[in-house]
Amino acid sequence: MRALIISANGYEESELLVPYYRLLEEGLQVDIAAPRRGAVIGKHGYRVRANLSLREAEPERYELLVVPGGKAPQALSAHAAALSVVKRFFDSGKPVAAICHGPLLLAAAGVLKARTVTAHESVAHDLEKTGARYEDSEVVVDGNLVTSRGPADLPAFMRAALTLLRAREAGEFAAAAV
Secondary structure (H helix, E strand, O other): OEEEEEOOOOEOHHHHHHHHHHHHHOOOEEEEEEOOOEEEEOOOOOEEEEOEEOOOOOHHHOOEEEEOOEOHHHHHOOOHHHHHHHHHHHHHOOOEEEEOOOHHHHHHOOOOOOOEEOOOHHHHHHHHHOOOEEOOOOEEEEOOEEEEOOHHHHHHHHHHHHHHHHHHHOOOOOOOOO
């Protein structure tokens, strides 16, 4: 199985690295896509290597999409390729997991209407303006979508994302109608 993490400069380190290593522990192949291949610098200066550009990312090759927070989701909202990746994941019904400011990218892609989500409280109003229902919880699962508020919620976030992924693999998962 394969997972795709999409990000850009300004990502929140823990929200990218915890999912990355947790997914590797589960035996998944994990790729990181960014506007360009190469170094991507986090909010606190940590560097990761994007092995794909967003244009090279093919959602059909992955079972899970992860969108970390920080400043990266807002920057990615201006990239047509990032919006396309998000839309294609939602169109396929595959699991999507977004944390903290990550749901801003999903909102920009127009996929949150009538969905229940959580995120960093500072973006709750922005998400509601796109038709999402905001809930202040450590994790919210709505069909194929998993969202969480921030780094403190990472354990619940990863449990929920992995539960969805396993259910899909076992054929027990049907995406909610969007």
